[in-house]
Amino acid sequence: MDQHILTYRITDLPEEERPRERLARLGPQSLSNAELLAILLRVGVKGENAVQVGQRLLQDFGGLTGLHRADFQDVVAKHGLGPAKAAQIKAAIELGNRLRLEAPDERPAVHSPADAAALVQYEMSALEQEEMRVILLDTRNRVLGIKQVYKGSTNSSQVRVNELFKDAIRVSAVSIVIIHNHPSGDPTPSPDDVAVTRAIVQAGKLLDIEVLDHLVIGRGRFVSLKDRGLGFG
Secondary structure (H helix, E strand, O other): OHHHHHOOOHHHOOHHHOHHHHHHHHOHHHOOHHHHHHHHHOOOEOOEOHHHHHHHHHHHHOHHHHHHHOOHHHHHOOOOOOHHHHHHHHHHHHHHHHHOOOOHHHOOEOOOHHHHHHHHHHHHOOOOOOEEEEEEEOOOOEEEEEEEEEEOOOOOOOOOHHHHHHHHHHOOOOEEEEEEEOOOOOOOOOHHHHHHHHHHHHHHHHHOOEEEEEEEEOOOOEEEOOOOOOOOO
16 A cells, blocks of 8 residues: 555646646646656656656755756666656756846846855856856846856966956946855855955956955855955955
């Protein structure tokens, strides 16, 4: 009896309780991550329905962030997937990631470190090497764009401040937020992070472009150097 309960088919559920029907009736926000994955997967495997396969993927990869970070071939290799289903999952995650900045009339605004982190944390926490990005803001702190300026180690001897401000000058940004990630998952700022911040803040004053903050993204959390008084005088 217990085994039967554990391996029920989605078609065994009342129609109104099935993920696809609930999405149509109540909206995608009413579904769990596993149920959303189940809609992409469509069918399960012997002993697991599609929702249970979704739950297994989330458990194996450590949630959506881990699934986003995972190499494509690692996803393909999971029981019940294969190239087509793995591609659907990867494509869906990327579409969600791109949606946020697509509509210019619905540009997000940055009024706090959390606002800035929310724009990039999902993607940057999944990066396997360090990147530095600049969020460009207008007079109302609305996002004009997010530009990658460095990939790899970003210590104070490597960062060319004029390169960092190039896009800000081109789009007439009034202020910027600097963000980089620590692939280790620990967002604790290093001495080099503080030195880079100090140099960028000073250059911003000369160029009349305010540096609002420098965030370090880790796995599931971030640190604001400005909140900690590091590099902002």
